[in-house]
Amino acid sequence: MADGLDALRAQIDALDSEILDSLARRAETVERVRALKSDLGREMHDPMRAASHIRDLVARSEGSLPAHVVERVFGEIHDAMLGVMRGGADRYASGPLGGARRTFSLAGTEVGRRAFWIAGPCSVESAEQISGVAADLGRLGVKMLRGGAFKPRTSPASFQGLGLRGLILLREAADANGMAVVTEAVDERSLESVVEYADVVQIGTRNAQNYALLRSAGAAGLPVLLKRGFGSTIREWLGAAEYVAAAGCDRIVLCERGIRTFETETRATLDISSVSVVRELAGLPVVVDVSHAAGRKDILVDLSRASFAVGAAGVMVEVHPNPPAALSDGQQQLTPLEFAAAASDVAASVERAP
Ligand code: PEP
Ligand code: MN
Secondary structure, X not given: OHHHHHHHHHHHHHHHHHHHHHHHHHHHHHHHHHHHHHHHOOOXXXXXXXXXXXXXXHHHXXXXXXXXXXXXXXXXXXXXXXXXXXXXXXXXXXXXHHHOOOOEXXXXXXXXXXXXXXXXXXXXXXXXXXXXHHHHHHHOOOOEEEOEOOOOOOOOOOOOOOOHHHHHHHHHHHHHOOOEEEEEOOOHHHHHXXXXXXXXXXXXXXXXXXXXXXXXXXXXXXXEEEEOOOOOOHHHHHHHHHHHHHOOOOOEEEEEOOEOOOOOOOOOEOOOXXXXXXXXXXXXXXXXXXXXXXXXXXXHHHHHHHHHHOOOOEEEEEEOOOHHHOOOOHHHOEOHHHHHHHHHHHHHHOOOOO
């Protein structure tokens, strides 16, 4: 009995070796296809061909294997080989993100070279609120002013933002203090206004896989700050960035803002490792939004320190003149005074902080 088992196992080992040899030959052939396509200037990936090829294989197997097994095995082989086609580990470098800039200048800040803060209220609420906080932040050396004019809220009954009026107030407040405007577009309609008034288009976590909006934002001519979807893997986030890049944007900033886990002490779970992983995979500048990750203000200094320490290009933080009276996210916003203290704590303890 035991001999029989060993013999069968040996047969499986031999079959696996054959499969391995076949895969190696397949990879070599894929490499030749890649070189030829590159000479001919042809698109590397042809999803229609891949799908029809797998259908043919299902038909050819004539029931010797269940269709879902053939689909799954060849689907995996195909995806893995696509990596070879795009240049192995350098998949992102040879895809649309290969053309994205690693550094660029924005409001006098060399994004990707010098660490920076993006600060401002969750929502633009009034002229007094935004002009006051912008003046305070400007005095502290902050060059990028954030503030939502179009707010993606969980409930339709919550404050939805001042819309166009909010954008105008934000622009005026930024101009009065020599700052750049970073603000969210929630759909293609708001994108048109955002493009008119902002310096950076923010795509929020809820829209992180809205591919139509990603394409439009990518084609809008401004830098795009792309938040990570709270349920997105790093690869899905980079896929979203590829949409933005493929539409023509070469100034992309990725923004880690925490993901949803079982943890409830914080609003989201800050995935600090994503900063290193993304820099390794795609080399794009990453900003960490500590406010939406934490959902509370007492740990923002720690999270900011951690972010700069792992190489974040910048940190986004919500600052409001009177957080208890804020129309959104009051619990997590710092006052300008608290921000000033936090920024100096972070600068004192992390070498590459702003
Ligand atoms: C924001 O930055 O205003 C915001 C809504 O963030 P997120 O999309 O990460 O929730
Ligand atoms: Mn907020």
